[in-house]
Amino acid sequence: MMSVLEKSPTLHWLGRQLFNRDDPAAFFDPLLERINPMWVRQYTPARVKAIYNETADTKTFVLAPAGRWKGFAAGQHVNIGIDVDGVRRNRTFSLSSSPIQWRADGTVTLTIKRLPGGLVTNWMHDHLEPGAVIGLGEAFGDFQIPEPQEPALYIAGGSGITPVLSQLETMAASDYRAPVTLLYFVRTQADVIAAEKLHALASRWPAFTLKVFATSDTHPPQFLSEQHLDDVPGIAARRCYLCGPKGLMDLANDLLYRRGIGEDRIHSTFFSAPSANLDTEILGGAVHFQRSNLDVSSEGDAVLLDIAEAAKLSPRYGCRMGICHQCSCRKTSGTVINRLTGKASGPGEETIQLCVSVPSGPVSVEL
Ligand code: FES
Structure with missing residues (x-):
């Protein structure tokens, strides 16, 4: 049916x-x-095959999605749906394994750090066990391997290594010959995720150079600097990939930009949504949630997802940063500003993403 x-x-x-x-x-x-959990349609059911520890606060979950899952490109994200205390929760994570592994044995991995206060990550660490079934969405995202091959520089921090792992494994298995350097920043050596895998890649893949920096293991702490970039041969000709905490990404962007590496050669994937400089004068307004017949008012740069949740509504969401489209919803009237780009919508009916839409005057949405 x-x-x-x-x-x-x-x-x-x-x-x-x-x-x-x-x-x-x-x-x-x-x-x-x-x-039968494998029959669920909204997500593709994925059975947990194994779980192993990467560091004290990071685990890798090996999943076997049901046959209808469409696969992914290295570096892409997925939404997952899991039930925590009877409530379905949706979150977005990067796949840490290579598509080659999925094609060979039907498994993918998610490498997930326990976040302080994180409802879903803590539940997964404490309660998810082999044999359980979770929901897996189709993959999305454009953080992808250079095609055709060209020299590349990866700068990753902490658990930002996960999409990078997927790409490096794929490049190594595809006989990628252009030079690839990874500068991986962690707090201490004990925080290196997938250490064994990274060192194995470095020893079997001649084009790959691995450099790990434990920022807190030295005095003073060693953060990304000009010196690190000076040591990357032919850096001006490299395509650059950044993934990590905002501070590292901002610093890397700044240092690369000062070397004349253009925006079109720097690719970033974010942990949290970047925000445009918004004109606070035009933000906020009356919000009408049509289906719930609820009226609230908003101020400043609050996005509609936060406004709805504050009003005790439970709209669907995944990444909360404008990439997964799970929070897409029909706006029936009014103008919203996209918090990522600063662009204003039209005044009429259209689909918007609740997690990045800030009301600018009265707004009505189908929620
Ligand atoms: S929750 Fe992912 S785009 Fe809004």
């Missing part, structure tokens, strides 16, 4: 009317999940 609902426009429309969902098949998820 679900495939019929998905394929027939008429039945899809009927399902939309009956169940008020873009994906009517998802209506049956809770029922199917009770019968």
Whole structure:
């Protein structure tokens, strides 16, 4: 029945009317999940095959997604859906394994750091066990390996190494011959994620140079500097990839920019959403949540997702930084400012992302 609902426009429309969902098949998820978790439609079910420790606060989860999952490119992200205390939670993580591994044995890995106060990451560390089933969304994101091959420089910090691991494994297995250097910054040597894998790559892949810097193991601490970049041969001709905490990314961007490396050769993937400089004079306004028949007012650069949650609504979301589109919602009237770009929407009906949309005057959304 679900495939019929998905394929027939008429039945899809009927399902939309009956169940008020873009994906009517998802209506049956809770029922199917009770019968057999591998039947769930909203996400692809993925069984946890193994879990192993990377560091004191980071684990790698090996997952086997069901056959309908479409695969991924190295460096992409996925949304996952898991039930924590009976409530479905959605989060976005980078895949840390190579697509070559998925094609060979049907498994992928997520390498996840326990975040202080993080509901989902802590639950996964404390309760998720081999044999459990979680939901896996389709992969997305444009943090991808240079094509065709060219010299590359990776600058990663902490758990920002995860999409980089996926790319390095893929490049090594694809006979990537252009020079590739990784500058990996961690707090202490004990915080190096996938240390064994990185050192194995460095010893078997001649084009690869690995440099690990434990910032707190030296006095004074050694943060990214001109000196580190001076030591990268032919840096001006390298395509640069950045992934890590905002401070490291800002510093790396600044140092690379000062060397004349243009924006088009620097690729970043973020832990948290960057924010444009917004004109605070035009931010905030009355918000009408149509389906809930709720009116609230907002101030400053609060985004609609936060405003809705503060009003005790529970809109769906994943990354909370404008990349996964899980929070997409229909705006029926009013103007919103995109917090990432600073651009204003039109005044009429359109789909917006709640997590990056700041009201600018009165706004009405279908929520
Ligand atoms: S939650 Fe991912 S785009 Fe909004």
